[in-house]
Amino acid sequence: MTASLVLVGVMAVLYACGVYLLLEKSMTRVILGVLLLGNATNLLLLIMSGPSGAAPIVDGEEALPYSDPVPQALILTAIVITFAVSAFLLALVYRSWRLAKEDEVQLDDEDVAIGTRETQPAEAPDRGEPDSSLGDALDDEAEASAADPALADERDR
């Protein structure tokens, strides 16, 4: 099977950016990540159809070279599905923004509780043993929200 190196490179970059954006806390970036991943997967389908250049449907008596039309049909379906789902996701994020006035994924209270649990007995949490980075991050968040009552309120809501 022959594949275009450029396409493979573009696909790899799209996948990498998509995964990076998907791991962000902002919902808008998560949507962008999903879109990039969707397009990367569509490119993967296209790459799987073999070398590019020929028409998918050939009419006439001559035996012309032609591209495999099946992946193109599959891509078309996948594009429509991704389109519909992104429209729904956008509406969902807009609704979530209208309700909560923020775009970020909120911290899970239970995770915060677990993250802060081990450090509770220690008198000075920031001078104690170095915890896992996750625990630290959660600690910081919890401390920040404890220091700023407005932020804490927001999170409780």
Next chain:
Amino acid sequence: MNLPLLLVPLVVLLPLIGAAAALLAGRRPHLQIAITSTVLSVVLVIGVVLLLVVDATGPLVMEVGGWQAPFGIVLVVDRLAALMVSVSAAVLLAVLVFAVGQGLADNDADTPLSIYHPSYLVLSAGVMNAFVAGDLFNLYVGFEILLVASYVLLTLGGTEARIRAGTTYIVVSLLSSLLFLAAIAMIYGATGTVNMAQISDRIADLPAELQTLLHVLLLLAFGIKAAVFPLSFWLPDSYPTAPAPVTAVFAGLLTKVGIYAIIRTETILFPTPELNEPLLIVALLTMVVGILGAIAQADIKRMLSFTLVSHIGYMVLGVGLGTAAGVAAAIFYTVHHIIVQTTLFLSTGLVERVGGTTSVSRLGGLLSASPLVGVLFLVPALNLGGIPPFSGFVGKLGLLEGAAAVGTPLALVLLGVAVAVSLLTLYPLARTWNLAFWRPAKEVPEYRSALTAELQDNPYEIATVQTRSLSKLMVGATVGMVAVSLGLTVLAGPLYSLAQRAGADLQGTERYIAAVLGGAP
């Protein structure tokens, strides 16, 4: 062309046409209810007819648009597919009746009925399409149809809790769909086809590493959908926030479509036993982690969601054994679990109505308040725990026998774990019974006990449901489902032998390939 063959596409087409009609009838709720219930009843009848025909004469293969098998799209109905179609149609119908009862009793803005019915029918079409798909891409489309409908149903009303739960659910589902699509792309690149029979025919020629890669990719995608352990975190977080009937149908059906896809993958696409041991280990972890999660929960809906994850492990166990007996037991257990899990969620919906909440730390005195609800909760709860003579016991017995017959050390470890998890399942269910039903209501405010000290309440839904009335339809639908689950117990013999025939069908790929592509079996 014979008549049963023409019935095959109807299980997908009728719900879709019904959805369009229900959307047009958006301003007339009674007409919508009539359309939805008629369509689902007809699909149920078709499912049963297909099951009888397929059991008597062998698989039905419908070539859509008259294109021959490897080129066009095929719909394949074998015993497994027909069984799943019938059971799903029955569950969908019962939950619809419950939802209609709840909607008519509330009449509130939380469940806008005009959107509910079309989405529900689209969901049904997606589930049915996934079951009858003979084509990997058609399976993907089926999954997408049911997922898109489930996004709408999960976020019905757009309250903050549902949006929050929906976001996790949607992003995780999208990721699994993309993995599935990538797997399809690579399988197409490797074998040049998306027809399952032809893939099955060609996959053996591929290098072993490539086979393993494709196999793992497919299992990852289906594992997320089926909520198998490391990929199950999204389920207990998202399901409980939806309205009771929606949770019931999600818990009953959606994860089982994932299990169905795993069964197909393991028996038709990749029948080699290379991944059976990892599957068994995953099954073990799913059972144990799921049930430990359930024990910590105070909220009945969350507790049930965790037991759902745990019991998915039983089905994966059956598949992972890799024998006809194991697959047969997994099929029987899937059918049993679809019905019992849905029934339990419906009963919990009734509990919510009677007690005003689903948290056992605030429920009490339900048995004296409503003995009927008590019975409707107790029977499926005992069934889920696997108390003889209920169908849960029969299914677990089949799985244990399958594991014992395989006899490898890992299978024997799983046998022991499955028994222990089954016992542990009884614990949160019995605790719910003790606290919510047997504890007098006046003891609730000052109740202190080791039983509830470490329980975790649902952090997001602490609102009390205002409506305390039970509509006849809601009770009727739950009674119907309990009756079906009891019927499953009474008819366990014939049903189990049907599951065994379905399992035997899937042993060796030749029969499936011959049915779809023609040629001698």
